[in-house]
Amino acid sequence: MAFTLTLKSDVERRLRELAEAEHRSMHKTVEVAIEAYLDRHQRDEWNRQAARKVYAEDAEFFEMLGDR
Secondary structure, three states: OOOOOOOOOHHHHHHHHHHHHHOOHHHHHHHHHHHHHHHHHHHHHHHHHHHHHHHHOOHHHOOOOOOO
């Protein structure tokens, strides 16, 4: 998919500097950043679901802790 990305000049400068430091194109640097963001979001969602499951299974225990 192709699209246009408009960045603030400071962000563009920082992106260019990072891309040069890592010896890759700005396009590839943005692609890597987006993949990292999506992976982090997926892990965060997994953690939220796991926490809800634990709380649901041990709700009585957590209520007892709250009474102390």
